[in-house]
Amino acid sequence: MSSLLERRALLEELVSKGIRLTAQRRAVIEVIQDASEHLDAASLLELARQREPNIDRATVYRTLELLKKLRLIDELDLMHLYGEKHYYEAKTERNHAHLACFRCGRIEEYASPLFERLKAEISKQAGFTIKVTRLEVGGNCSACAADTTTVQEDTETRTAAAQH
Ligand SMILES: [Zn+2]
Numbered sequence: 726m727s728s729l730l731e732r733r734a735l736l737e738e739l740v741s742k743g744i745r746l747t748a749q750r751r752a753v754i755e756v757i758q759d760a761s762e763h764l765d766a767a768s769l770l771e772l773a774r775q776r777e778p779n780i781d782r783a784t785v786y787r788t789l790e791l792l793k794k795l796r797l798i799d800e801l802d803l804m805h806l807y808g809e810k811h812y813y814e815a816k817t818e819r820n821h822a823h824l825a826c827f828r829c830g831r832i833e834e835y836a837s838p839l840f841e842r843l844k845a846e847i848s849k850q851a852g853f854t855i856k857v858t859r860l861e862v863g864g865n866c867s868a869c870a871a872d873t874t875t876v877q878e879d880t881e882t883r884t885a886a887a888q889h
């Protein structure tokens with residue numbers, strides 16, 4: 726993974742802020758930190774339970790709220806490929822865009838210096854202090870775009886993908 730997409734060290738940053746963590750909260754945070762994909766709350770709960778069996782949904786949601794409040798994680802909807810779920814990831818040092826494939830459901834991360842320049846321009850031209858930015862792009866990934874064997878309506882395949 727490129728250095729542009731290096732993740733914030735969640736546990737270290739919380740400790741440096743003097744925030745005390747229970748073993749349960751620590752497990753939830755470790756799962757987010759170690760994740761190689763974007764996880765929703767249900768998957769987070771399942772994975773955290775493998776580390777700390779007593780974790781409940783409330784712990785997951787409270788931990789997510791804390792991390793969001795401190796701006797250590799991003800909350801994404803990933804073009805609603807799979808309905809109304811939200812996904813979480815440790816913030817990266819630079820913003821990245823999410824490219825969501827309507828056909829296979831793959832999520833690609835894309836970082837560009839142009840994104841940083843756009844943020845700088847917005848701050849300057851609009852006098853806006855940016856705290857959060859999010860860029861999601863929906864369409865067909867390179868593999869699906871090259872695959873001409875199945876030509877279907879995007880909406881049909883998206884529904885089929887959501888049922889997996
Ligand atoms: Zn695809």
Ligand SMILES: [Zn+2]
Pocket residue numbers: 763814821823834
């Ligand atoms: Zn991401």
